[in-house]
Amino acid sequence: MSDDKATRYDRLCGQLAVLLLRMLAVLPFALNRRLGAFIGWCSWRLRGESHRVSQINVDICFPELNDSQRRSLIRRSMIETGKGAIELAYLWLHPQRALPLICNINGDQPMRDTLASGKPVIVLAPHLGCWEMVNFWLSSEFDLHAMFKPSKFEQVNELVGESRRHFKSTLHPATARGVAGVARALKSGP
Numbered sequence: 001m002s003d004d005k006a007t008r009y010d011r012l013c014g015q016l017a018v019l020l021l022r023m024l025a026v027l028p029f030a031l032n033r034r035l036g037a038f039i040g041w042c043s044w045r046l047r048g049e050s051h052r053v054s055q056i057n058v059d060i061c062f063p064e065l066n067d068s069q070r071r072s073l074i075r076r077s078m079i080e081t082g083k084g085a086i087e088l089a090y091l092w093l094h095p096q097r098a099l100p101l102i103c104n105i106n107g108d109q110p111m112r113d114t115l116a117s118g119k120p121v122i123v124l125a126p127h128l129g130c131w132e133m134v135n136f137w138l139s140s141e142f143d144l145h146a147m148f149k150p151s152k153f154e155q156v157n158e159l160v161g162e163s164r165r166h167f168k169s170t171l172h173p174a175t176a177r178g179v180a181g182v183a184r185a186l187k188s189g190p
Contacts, residue, residue, distance in 0.1 A: 014153030021159060024086055025093035029101075032090045033083050040082020044075045054078060084130050091132050092159060095166035098136045105137070115142065120186045132164075139169035145185040149174045 024032060043050050054074045062070065091098050111121050125134045138144045146169050151157050161171055170185070172178035 010153060011155070014151075014155035017151075017153055018155045018159055021089040021156075022093060024089035027090070029087070029090055029097075032087055036083035036086030037079045038082070039086060040079035041075070043082060044078040050078060050081070080129075087130060088132055091130070091136070092163040095136060095163045098133055099140060102133060102137060122186070135164055135169060136167055139164070139167035143185075144169040145172060145182050146170070147172050147174045147178055147182060 024035070027035065051074065054077055055070075058065070058070050058073055058077075062073065065073065111123075114121050123134075123138065125131055135144070135146055139146070144167075146164065148160075148164075148171055150173050151160070164171055170181075172181040
């Protein structure tokens with residue numbers, strides 16, 4: 001495929017991805033999560049790559065479980081992963097609705113104390129559960145500089161970036177240039 005055709009193809013894929021995200025975001029949150037659960041369940045039943053990786057991880061991390069318990073854990077994990085993947089569309093397109101969904105915050109006092117003392121804090125947040133909520137909460141409470149891996153689709157980057165900047169976070173790509181930006185922010189202090 002020529003570069004021009006590849007570029008047009010990527011633009012079309014990006015537009016379709018954003019359209020799909022917008023369609024998912026129109027669903028009420030409860031229905032959005034049910035759809036995610038169904039997709040996760042289908043993924044579990046189809047036993048594709050995600051299932052294989054989950055199986056390996058569960059086998060390594062929970063050798064004390066019997067086969068039935070492992071199957072149940074994998075199924076529940078994949079259903080939750082499906083929910084998390086689909087709810088991202090809702091949250092990216094309705095960031096103002098995200099914070100009221102947080103039930104409670106525990107363990108943030110050491111971070112607040114460190115920032116109050118004038119020292120910066122680095123938060124390493126794994127992409128487990130609805131990790132986007134962590135970004136929204138942190139950026140609503142603090143001056144947040146977050147790193148991200150850009151999508152190959154520019155339209156998706158624009159949509160996600162707009163959502164993440166809703167609470168005034170500063171975004172840095174996961175590149176050498178992005179690392180330099182985060183380093184500058186750390187040196188300048190909270």
